[in-house]
Amino acid sequence: MRINMDLRPAKESELDIDLAFHGFSDANLLDLLTFDARNLLLHDEVWSKTFIKWLALIRSSEKVICPEIVKERIKFSFGLQFTDDYTISLINKKWRHKESPTDVLSFPAIDESICYASNEYVELGDIIVSVPTAFEQAKEHNHSLDRELKWLVCHGFLHLLGWNHSNTKTLKKMLDFQDKLILFESDLRVISCS
16 A cells, blocks of 8 residues: 555545435444444444545545546435344345345445536435444454444445456455555545555
8 A cells, every 4th residue: 555645635625425324223232332333333424524535535536446427526425324134134135136144235326327416416325234244244353343334334335436346356456445445534644546
């Protein structure tokens, strides 16, 4: 990962996020979590700020995969839902025809053929994360739940922006960029997107 002091995120202050947020409400699991993890699961403001930072960095580089409309517009709307394994398995069955829970689902909705008025929000889609699966994966990878939640949400977010991983090369590129976005958001370092 290269750090480039010349690259600055593109105009964070002008970006506007309309986040349809559905926090996690299982009190039994929430009681086991750290303050940071509970904050991520219950408060949309944390995610709105994170998405603005990620979008600003993504928009700052011509080399980053991103629909042109995301580079041109400043208002974005999308959903983020934290749920349980049962609910995500029902969604997975309905939309992907897979009868099992998964860690994250994303449903991109960008349609660049739509002509948006300058004051309209561009709909990016929806991200759904299973908190119990994220909790188990955090234990397996020996890191915090808040790290795992950011990882999964970032992964879903990149899918909303058109990233895919149909082979090991594209998966590695996507995962490396996720690392950059999470490092940027948490450390507020200036990161090169190349």
